[in-house]
Amino acid sequence: MTRTSRTTARPASEAGRAVARTTTLIKGENGAGTVRKTVLPGGLRVITESVPTVRSVTLGIWAHVGSRDETPALGGATHYLEHLLFKGTERRSALEISAALDAVGGEMNAFTTKEFTCYYARVLDADLPLAVDVLSDMLTSSVIERGEVEAERGVILEEIAMTEDDAGDCVHDLFAHTMFGDTPLGRPVLGTVDTVNALTRDQVARFYKKHYDPTRLVVAAAGNLDHAQVVKRVRAAFEGAGALARTRGEQPVGPRSGSRSLRTGGRVDFVDRATEQAHVVLGLPGVSRHDERRWPLAVLSTALGGGMSSRLFQEIREKRGLAYSTYAYTSGYADCGLFGVYAGCRPGQVSDVLKICRDELDQVARDGLTDDELRRAIGQLSGSTVLGLEDTGALMHRLGKSELCWGEQMSVDGMLAKIHAVTPDDVREVAREVLSRRPSLSVIGQLTDRQADRLHETVA
Amino acid sequence: MTRTSRTTARPASEAGRAVARTTTLIKGENGAGTVRKTVLPGGLRVITESVPTVRSVTLGIWAHVGSRDETPALGGATHYLEHLLFKGTERRSALEISAALDAVGGEMNAFTTKEFTCYYARVLDADLPLAVDVLSDMLTSSVIERGEVEAERGVILEEIAMTEDDAGDCVHDLFAHTMFGDTPLGRPVLGTVDTVNALTRDQVARFYKKHYDPTRLVVAAAGNLDHAQVVKRVRAAFEGAGALARTRGEQPVGPRSGSRSLRTGGRVDFVDRATEQAHVVLGLPGVSRHDERRWPLAVLSTALGGGMSSRLFQEIREKRGLAYSTYAYTSGYADCGLFGVYAGCRPGQVSDVLKICRDELDQVARDGLTDDELRRAIGQLSGSTVLGLEDTGALMHRLGKSELCWGEQMSVDGMLAKIHAVTPDDVREVAREVLSRRPSLSVIGQLTDRQADRLHETVA
Numbered sequence: 001m002t003r004t005s006r007t008t009a010r011p012a013s014e015a016g017r018a019v020a021r022t023t024t025l026i027k028g029e030n031g032a033g034t035v036r037k038t039v040l041p042g043g044l045r046v047i048t049e050s051v052p053t054v055r056s057v058t059l060g061i062w063a064h065v066g067s068r069d070e071t072p073a074l075g076g077a078t079h080y081l082e083h084l085l086f087k088g089t090e091r092r093s094a095l096e097i098s099a100a101l102d103a104v105g106g107e108m109n110a111f112t113t114k115e116f117t118c119y120y121a122r123v124l125d126a127d128l129p130l131a132v133d134v135l136s137d138m139l140t141s142s143v144i145e146r147g148e149v150e151a152e153r154g155v156i157l158e159e160i161a162m163t164e165d166d167a168g169d170c171v172h173d174l175f176a177h178t179m180f181g182d183t184p185l186g187r188p189v190l191g192t193v194d195t196v197n198a199l200t201r202d203q204v205a206r207f208y209k210k211h212y213d214p215t216r217l218v219v220a221a222a223g224n225l226d227h228a229q230v231v232k233r234v235r236a237a238f239e240g241a242g243a244l245a246r247t248r249g250e251q252p253v254g255p256r257s258g259s260r261s262l263r264t265g266g267r268v269d270f271v272d273r274a275t276e277q278a279h280v281v282l283g284l285p286g287v288s289r290h291d292e293r294r295w296p297l298a299v300l301s302t303a304l305g306g307g308m309s310s311r312l313f314q315e316i317r318e319k320r321g322l323a324y325s326t327y328a329y330t331s332g333y334a335d336c337g338l339f340g341v342y343a344g345c346r347p348g349q350v351s352d353v354l355k356i357c358r359d360e361l362d363q364v365a366r367d368g369l370t371d372d373e374l375r376r377a378i379g380q381l382s383g384s385t386v387l388g389l390e391d392t393g394a395l396m397h398r399l400g401k402s403e404l405c406w407g408e409q410m411s412v413d414g415m416l417a418k419i420h421a422v423t424p425d426d427v428r429e430v431a432r433e434v435l436s437r438r439p440s441l442s443v444i445g446q447l448t449d450r451q452a453d454r455l456h457e458t459v460a
Numbered sequence: 461m462t463r464t465s466r467t468t469a470r471p472a473s474e475a476g477r478a479v480a481r482t483t484t485l486i487k488g489e490n491g492a493g494t495v496r497k498t499v500l501p502g503g504l505r506v507i508t509e510s511v512p513t514v515r516s517v518t519l520g521i522w523a524h525v526g527s528r529d530e531t532p533a534l535g536g537a538t539h540y541l542e543h544l545l546f547k548g549t550e551r552r553s554a555l556e557i558s559a560a561l562d563a564v565g566g567e568m569n570a571f572t573t574k575e576f577t578c579y580y581a582r583v584l585d586a587d588l589p590l591a592v593d594v595l596s597d598m599l600t601s602s603v604i605e606r607g608e609v610e611a612e613r614g615v616i617l618e619e620i621a622m623t624e625d626d627a628g629d630c631v632h633d634l635f636a637h638t639m640f641g642d643t644p645l646g647r648p649v650l651g652t653v654d655t656v657n658a659l660t661r662d663q664v665a666r667f668y669k670k671h672y673d674p675t676r677l678v679v680a681a682a683g684n685l686d687h688a689q690v691v692k693r694v695r696a697a698f699e700g701a702g703a704l705a706r707t708r709g710e711q712p713v714g715p716r717s718g719s720r721s722l723r724t725g726g727r728v729d730f731v732d733r734a735t736e737q738a739h740v741v742l743g744l745p746g747v748s749r750h751d752e753r754r755w756p757l758a759v760l761s762t763a764l765g766g767g768m769s770s771r772l773f774q775e776i777r778e779k780r781g782l783a784y785s786t787y788a789y790t791s792g793y794a795d796c797g798l799f800g801v802y803a804g805c806r807p808g809q810v811s812d813v814l815k816i817c818r819d820e821l822d823q824v825a826r827d828g829l830t831d832d833e834l835r836r837a838i839g840q841l842s843g844s845t846v847l848g849l850e851d852t853g854a855l856m857h858r859l860g861k862s863e864l865c866w867g868e869q870m871s872v873d874g875m876l877a878k879i880h881a882v883t884p885d886d887v888r889e890v891a892r893e894v895l896s897r898r899p900s901l902s903v904i905g906q907l908t909d910r911q912a913d914r915l916h917e918t919v920a
């Protein structure tokens with residue numbers, strides 16, 4: 001495979017090095033790890049959490065770019081690029097990239113969202129230097145070779161086809177369209193068959209050059225590690241690739257912010273598809289991830305549809321047997337958010353299921369939660385927060401996302417304090433503000449004309 | 461809800477207690493936990509792994525019963541019963557069961573396979589007594605109330621519909637049918653719409669009574685726990701329900717064994733379904749879980765389709781862009797096994813994908829692996845074995861499954877020794893024995909007549 005050089009390797013001598021700034025963000029207490037952050041010259045952030053009781057490390061490199069940064073013509077470019085970074089660098093072929101991690105039993109993968117992209121590897125602690133070397137190489141020195149771009153186009157079209165076949169997943173893409181319309185947040189992360197077919201190697205390469213600047217990257221690692229060693233190896237890898245030199249002294253970009261209002265309620269999007277089950281999302285605008293009301297809204301969402309004892313699970317599944325899967329969820333973006341309830345059921349049950357969903361939303365909007373529900377939801381969120389941060393992958397995810405989304409880290413104790421501080425009044429207030437609006441509805445499935453016509457009743 | 465009593469509570473006095481036998485199976489070394497086993501009077505086994513560095517515990521209760529224990533008329537009874545155990549006991553309603561664990565943020569769930577059923581809860585260590593109490597109550601004192609059976613029938617029919625919609629999952633059920641025909645191993649775990657509709661409350665209740673005897677149950681727990689405390693609480697819970705008394709002195713049932721031969725190769729099963737992607741499994745008889753050749757076969761499977769650097773991933777996805785997901789796998793039962801390769805791709809690619817799959821199978825059958833591939837596959841299996849046993853859920857799973865399947869526990873070091881002992885000759889031998897037979901093929905998707913006709917070429 002022919003490789004063309006994107007950057008000139010220019011290792012800095014020790015003597016000429018600018019100073020890195022390191023701070024301790026969270027002191028490890030009560031079994032939690034110590035969180036440290038270093039900003040390297042060039043604006044590259046390295047954040048680690050040291051957990052000496054495990055044998056593994058998860059390393060992630062996060063890029064502050066997602067599908068909402070795409071113009072319509074570039075639809076799917078962020079995700080396409082994520083694939084291409086595995087396809088070869090100046091030093092490694094695609095096989096050499098994957099073989100390096102496979103040989104030590106490491107898991108390597110990546111994901112793209114509307115607001116960021118993350119590449120990660122979970123390895124035994126002794127293999128962390130290898131993971132730093134391979135991931136840094138991919139992020140700084142991808143060649144985006146023309147032949148690889150063509151082969152990978154087929155893989156992405158297969159991924160789109162696979163996602164199309166998963167209607168329970170697709171309905172969330174549809175709901176984003178229902179709420180955000182034809183805007184960056186409303187379009188699918190994968191792009192469409194048409195936009196993916198239209199993307200050129202040079203468009204993707206330009207996108208890479210623009211968005212993978214070290215000021216827009218965060219290296220996050222959690223597990224059995226030493227912060228200074230991680231910083232040293234990351235710095236060596238990025239400097240070796242000439243990736244810090246050109247931006248020496250620059251500042252990391254801050255979190256996204258802003259505020260946007262969503263389309264009015266009462267919309268219904270229905271996609272006819274030959275599946276056994278129909279999938280419905282009934283929802284409304286929620287709150288942004290900067291909004292303090294996200295804590296009572298999380299408690300509310302948990303009580304409404306967060307577990308087997310939640311209202312939706314009890315009413316729809318336990319008492320009536322109308323669905324196998326039903327839940328409520330919130331998603332928070334930098335400038336807005338969504339609140340939705342989901343259920344998957346056979347077409348004949350859709351009408352009953354939607355009536356229950358709407359009734360429960362209305363009732364919570366009117367009356368809030370009972371004391372029992374509030375207590376249980378707070379207990380559930382607290383317990384699952386602690387249980388959810390036991391593996392190094394989850395810890396790494398929290399570090400990277402927190403840095404990109406808030407520019408700061410919150411300790412587990414801090415999160416638990418926020419959850420426990422939620423009062424019945426907070427929940428009643430956010431319920432009234434969020435849930436009393438008119439909802440919108442997205443449905444995928446095979447409904448009769450009569451069943452489809454009745455969908456509008458739910459959002460009346 | 462009216463509850464009828466299934467057993468008479470008969471707590472044993474301390475004085476009259478039969479002796480429990482406790483042994484240490486694995487001494488905690490090199491960061492691994494200590495594994496201990498106690499057989500309670502009545503034949504109930506309790507196996508724990510103590511991992512003092514975590515804050516959680518996963519508790520599972522395993523029943524030695526799976527769908528292969530069903531007669532055709534009882535198709536789906538094992539799984540139906542698994543659902544019903546969440547629906548109420550003599551002491552708790554369905555809501556009380558789920559609310560108990562939700563209130564502390566615990567995760568509770570269950571799964572049914574062809575050979576066993578497992579109920580589990582992951583909780584903070586301080587909540588282990590609660591988990592023991594709730595799960596023991598469910599296992600010993602389910603009431604299987606008639607009204608709940610009817611409501612849950614709808615849930616299970618929804619689960620079948622959901623699974624039908626997941627063709628990438630379904631194709632493995634189809635492959636079991638291709639290989640095992642209309643036999644217990646060839647029928648789906650969930651049953652069919654017809655068998656589930658036909659099952660009565662009394663049939664399921666009889667199935668429960670027959671198969672949930674303490675000699676057929678294993679309690680497994682891993683995490684921050686004390687073995688003696690777990691044993692004490694499990695004993696109290698089971699004795700409190702009168703579940704140990706009636707079988708005092710009995711012996712636990714041993715692992716399943718035997719040997720069976722599979723249908724001859726060259727079969728093709730094709731199911732026409734309106735999906736974007738077609739899903740194919742090309743496979744052959746493998747080896748049982750008691751067969752020592754499972755170690756070289758695992759190495760072989762890893763090299764062929766276990767990671768991004770594997771042959772199938774490289775040939776099908778990286779070089780040709782023909783699929784998003786492709787892999788090889790083995791499944792071992794007590795008396796036989798399967799070896800298969802899977803790919804999901806659009807219908808137009810099926811022919812090319814199957815040609816590559818067959819060529820790779822033939823080539824490995826003929827030539828085995830290169831030294832490089834063997835070394836990498838051994839490294840990959842070793843690393844992923846260690847990485848895969850870091851969370852308490854995986855540890856609990858290994859404890860319970862090992863006891864039911866082999867009647868013994870193998871240390872991580874013991875597993876690594878088995879993997880590292882695999883020689884090129886071992887791999888060549890198992891490759892020749894397993895892969896040189898004529899394969900069979902299962903396909904789900906929307907193929908043209910011409911595409912469907914060509915499927916037979918693959919297994920010629």
